[in-house]
Amino acid sequence: MSELVLTLLRLGFLVLIWLLVVVTILVLRRDLRAPRDARPLVATAGPTSKPAKARPERAPKVKTGPRSLVVVEGPLTGTVIPLGTGDVTIGRAADSTLVLDDDYASNAHSRLTLTNGTWVVTDLGSTNGTWVDRSRITGPTPLTLGHQLKVGRTVLELRR
Numbered sequence: 001m002s003e004l005v006l007t008l009l010r011l012g013f014l015v016l017i018w019l020l021v022v023v024t025i026l027v028l029r030r031d032l033r034a035p036r037d038a039r040p041l042v043a044t045a046g047p048t049s050k051p052a053k054a055r056p057e058r059a060p061k062v063k064t065g066p067r068s069l070v071v072v073e074g075p076l077t078g079t080v081i082p083l084g085t086g087d088v089t090i091g092r093a094a095d096s097t098l099v100l101d102d103d104y105a106s107n108a109h110s111r112l113t114l115t116n117g118t119w120v121v122t123d124l125g126s127t128n129g130t131w132v133d134r135s136r137i138t139g140p141t142p143l144t145l146g147h148q149l150k151v152g153r154t155v156l157e158l159r160r
Contacts, residue, residue, distance in 0.1 A: 031104070032127075032128065065117065065118075065119075065145075065160075066083060066119060066144075066145055066158035066159060066160060067082065067083055067159070067160050068080050068081060068082050068083055068158075068159050068160075069081040069083060069088060069098075069112070069156055069157070069158060069159075070156065070157050070158075070159050071098075071154060071155070071156055072148070072155050072156065072157050073153075073154065073155035074100075074102070074152075074153050074154030074155060075100075075101065075102070075153075075154070076098075076100070076154060079098070081097060081098055083112075083114075083119070083158075085114055086114075087111055087112065087113050087114075088111065088112040089108065089110075089111050089112075090105070090109050090110050090111070090112075090151050090154075090156075091105055091106055091107050091108045091109040091110070091124075091126075091151075092105050092106065092107045092109070093107040093108055096108070098156075100151065100152055100154055102151075102152035102153050102154060103152075104128050104152035104153055105126070105128070105151055105152030105153075105154070106124070106125075106126035106127055106128075108124045108125075108126075109123070109124060109126040109130065109151050109152070110122060110123050110124055110126065110130040110149075110151055111124055112143065113140075115140075118142050118143075118144075119142070119143045119144075119158060120140045120141065120142055120143065121137065121140070121141050121143045121149055122137075122139070122140045122141075123137055123138075126151075128152060130149070130150070130151055131149070131150035131151075132147055132148070132149055132150075133147050133148055134150075143158055144158065145158050145159065145160065146158075
């Protein structure tokens with residue numbers, strides 16, 4: 001082959017490599033970008049008022065809070081996790097309560113903890129973040145009935 005043909009092949013190969021690099025960067029930017037209507041969710045602090053005086057004991061109330069965590073979108077749609085008093089961990093790790101086979105979820109992505117009768121979700125330093133109702137959480141955030149929790153491509157909801 002002539003030297004001109006070899007030089008053109010080398011340049012063509014170099015252009016293809018750079019094109020691959022640019023396309024890869026664009027795809028990563030798109031995947032890591034937050035939705036346009038996303039807004040930071042400010043964690044609400046607990047009540048600051050003084051505790052009420054002790055009252056006479058009454059019959060225990062029937063628990064009306066959430067009793068299960070249901071997967072409403074994603075590959076595990078329909079999966080129901082009964083809630084007790086223990087923590088619920090979500091991630092790709094095999095020891096998680098809900099194991100996700102999702103490239104957008106971290107090994108230890110988030111944790112739900114029962115605190116003072118309220119389920120609180122905490123992001124465990126995941127790359128893509130944990131979202132509550134299209135808002136990325138930045139600290140421990142209370143989760144109530146009907147709010148949607150998004151971890152990777154999976155959407156979960158607390159239900160009775």
